[in-house]
Amino acid sequence: MALTVFILRLAVLILVLPLYLLNFLGLWSWICKKCFPYFLVRFSEMYNKRMASKKRELFSNLRDFAGPSGKLSLLELGCGTGANFKFYPPGCMVTCVDPNPNFEKFLIKSIAENRHLQFERFVVAAGENMHQVADNSMDAVVCTLVLCSVESQERILQEVCRVLRPRKMSSDNQWSADEDEGQLSRLIRKSRDSPFVPVGIAGFMAVVSYGLYTLKSRRDQKMSIHLIHMRVAAQGFVVGAVTLGVLYSMYKDHIRPRLFNVPKK
Numbered sequence: 619m620a621l622t623v624f625i626l627r628l629a630v631l632i633l634v635l636p637l638y639l640l641n642f643l644g645l646w647s648w649i650c651k652k653c654f655p656y657f658l659v660r661f662s663e664m665y666n667k668r669m670a671s672k673k674r675e676l677f678s679n680l681r682d683f684a685g686p687s688g689k690l691s692l693l694e695l696g697c698g699t700g701a702n703f704k705f706y707p708p709g710c711m712v713t714c715v716d717p718n719p720n721f722e723k724f725l726i727k728s729i730a731e732n733r734h735l736q737f738e739r740f741v742v743a744a745g746e747n748m749h750q751v752a753d754n755s756m757d758a759v760v761c762t763l764v765l766c767s768v769e770s771q772e773r774i775l776q777e778v779c780r781v782l783r784p785r786k787m788s789s790d791n792q793w794s795a796d797e798d799e800g801q802l803s804r805l806i807r808k809s810r811d812s813p814f815v816p817v818g819i820a821g822f823m824a825v826v827s828y829g830l831y832t833l834k835s836r837r838d839q840k841m842s843i844h845l846i847h848m849r850v851a852a853q854g855f856v857v858g859a860v861t862l863g864v865l866y867s868m869y870k871d872h873i874r875p876r877l878f879n880v881p882k883k
Contacts, residue, residue, distance in 0.1 A: 651718050655699060659724060662701035677705045683758045685783065691738075693756040693781060695745045695774070696764035697721065700728030708734040713756070715741045715748050746773040748781070756781045814866060818859030825852040 684690040690710045697714035719742045729737040829848030836844045
């Protein structure tokens with residue numbers, strides 16, 4: 619067994635040896651920056667197909683953040699190849715920030731395909747230190763799949779606060795605690811969205827309660843056997859409810875819209 623583990627470790631070391639050599643020579647980072655944009659072009663196409671409706675929903679209110687002039691100045695952190703451009707409102711003035719300069723030619727192509735936007739400039743900088751962008755100069759900041767791979771999320775958020783223009787909220791837009799969704803309302807809404815979850819929980823509690831109630835009247839049956847039967851019955855009820863919930867979700871989200879042309883919410 620030890621020999622097998624040693625051989626496997628040796629094989630892995632041999633496979634990654636070229637990567638260590640490239641990193642030692644300082645070439646690995648250069649190769650990644652050169653190749654990554656080509657990978658991201660293909661990935662963005664597939665990602666946008668799956669997330670198009672969600673992105674339209676998320677970016678639908680960007681126009682509400684326009685400045686006093688009526689124009690929207692938008693900064694995109696980690697812009698990549700410009701996959702979000704098609705979802706921005708017409709007339710939006712876009713400034714892009716990315717530490718990889720090799721994205722520039724892909725951004726130019728994306729801008730050419732999205733004539734409804736006004737491209738301001740491409741800044742080669744990390745989100746933690748984008749001093750090229752002036753204070754209080756942006757109406758909105760967008761970052762997609764970025765914060766999970768940065769060195770310091772705190773520093774990026776500080777930079778975001780620095781470049782954003784301060785906004786005065788009107789009395790109509792101010793948040794009120796009375797308007798917040800209560801715990802009971804949230805529970806009712808989630809129960810309506812996934813009705814089999816509360817059914818499974820209620821069934822589990824009912825089976826366990828019945829099993830404990832009949833514990834004294836089990837006669838000659840061993841307590842361990844009785845508890846095993848109770849556990850199996852409770853778990854079986856939960857698994858059945860979860861299975862029905864998955865089938866119901868598949869029907870609601872995929873089968874029913876195709877059969878009856880029901881628009882997705």
